[in-house]
Amino acid sequence: MTTPQHSAVRARSAAPAAGAPAIEFVGVNKNYLSHGETVPAVKRTDLAIGQGEFFSLLGPSGCGKTTTMRMIAGFEEPTAGKVFLDGQDVTGVSANKRDVNMVFQSYALFPHLNTYQNVAFGLERKKVAKSEIGRRVGEILEIVSLTGMEKRSPKEMSGGQQQRVALARALVNRPRALLLDEPLGALDLKLRQQMQIELKRIQREVGITFVYVTHDQGEALTMSDRIAVMNAGVIEQLGTPREIYERPASRFVAGFIGTSNIVDGHVDRVEGGLALLSYTAQDRVVVPAAQSVRQGDKLEVSIRPEKIDLHRGVPPVQATGGSVLSGTVTEVVYHGTSTNYTVATAAGADFTVFDQNASNADDLADRGDRVYLTWAPQHSYMIGD
Ligand SMILES: Nc1ncnc2c1ncn2[C@@H]1O[C@H](COP(=O)(O)OP(=O)(O)OP(=O)(O)O)[C@@H](O)[C@H]1O
DSSP states (O other), X not given: XXXXXXXXXXXXXXXXXXXXXXXXXXXXXXXEEETTEEEEEEEEEEEEEOTTOEEEEEOSTTSSHHHHHHHHHTSSOOSEEEEEETTEEOXXXXXXXXXXXXXXXXOOOOTTSOHHHHHHHHHHHTTOOHHHHHHHHHHHHHHTTOTTOTTOOGGGSOHHHHHHXXXXXXXXXXXXXXXXXXXXXXSOHHHHHHHHXXXXXXXXXXXXXXXXXXXXXXXXXXXXXXXXXXXXXEEEEEEOHHHHHHSOSSHHHHHHSSOOEEEEEEEEEEETTEEEEESSSSOEEEEEXXXXXXXXXXXXXXXXXXXXXXXXXXXXXXGGOSEEEEEEEEEEEEOSSEEEEEEEETTSSEXXXXXXXXXXXXXXXXXXXEEEEEEOGGGOEEOOO
């Protein structure tokens, strides 16, 4: 919840042109020239990021995330297209006039300044009144949970604390947007997970638009309001974490976000909005199908491992109307809370199944066991490539 004393940090971000997105790309293209060759880094991109949104750019190394971010900041200019901030065309406007701040993995704090001085630095250069500086630094240090650490120098603080100082320093100027380029990459896993929750809380409290670059899908799913999944300079899918996880738009997205089982086959029949793909007399995949799907069409279907039930030995009753695939267990990996199985199925694809270890361990299947996999129709998803 935003407390009244935090209103000064919020104030600035709440005054954009009415209805305009915080950040907008219209037909943006970016090519680099490297040793006489053109390197296409971002291809024809249209993008609108809402006011106060926590927006992540997610994708593998080299897909164009940092380039996209740098074009928002003004460190790179598009080869074609336009960039807007709060509805204002900023294409060609230099970085220091764009009023967005960046936070990097390397905190880039001044080692000889203490926490207070590091955070106050930008305001002092802008000649803001001393009392106002004191008030704003105090307020932002409270938001990032560093009250009481004003006198510590960076070397007297942990990595997580230094990252909070860097955040406070970037937020104290009340930028229109904060751009974060893999800011948690240097922290160990536990601290990173803790900071993910913290970052989300801080963003909610200050109400400033955050654009977050990461190649870590778990991180993006945890924190974001929306995610753009990038591949080779193109946004393959843009949606909420749930949309992207539950309804991946392409094979790439299905494989990049979490684990997905992907199976293809030809439609035998369509009935009541469900398409049936048969592999043998009893092995079948049932998938909710678009109206345009016809008998004989080739479909690609994605199924998440945690949606599948694994049955040992006995074939399940088929009357449920869902999918049934028989197979042989080829790998069993015990993970404490769940057991992960790899099953070579009658559909020709190897499936991964996550089985929660809720009951006792006698239920475990072994390598070589014949098993049946079943899942409800709504857990099959037709990939829309
Ligand atoms: N200054 C440059 N000159 C030439 N090519 C560049 C330059 N900067 C980036 N590239 C190329 O543009 C493409 C996109 O790079 P970018 O840094 O945006 O990717 P990224 O998704 O941020 O990758 P990473 O996660 O590894 O940082 C890559 O093919 C990269 O090699």
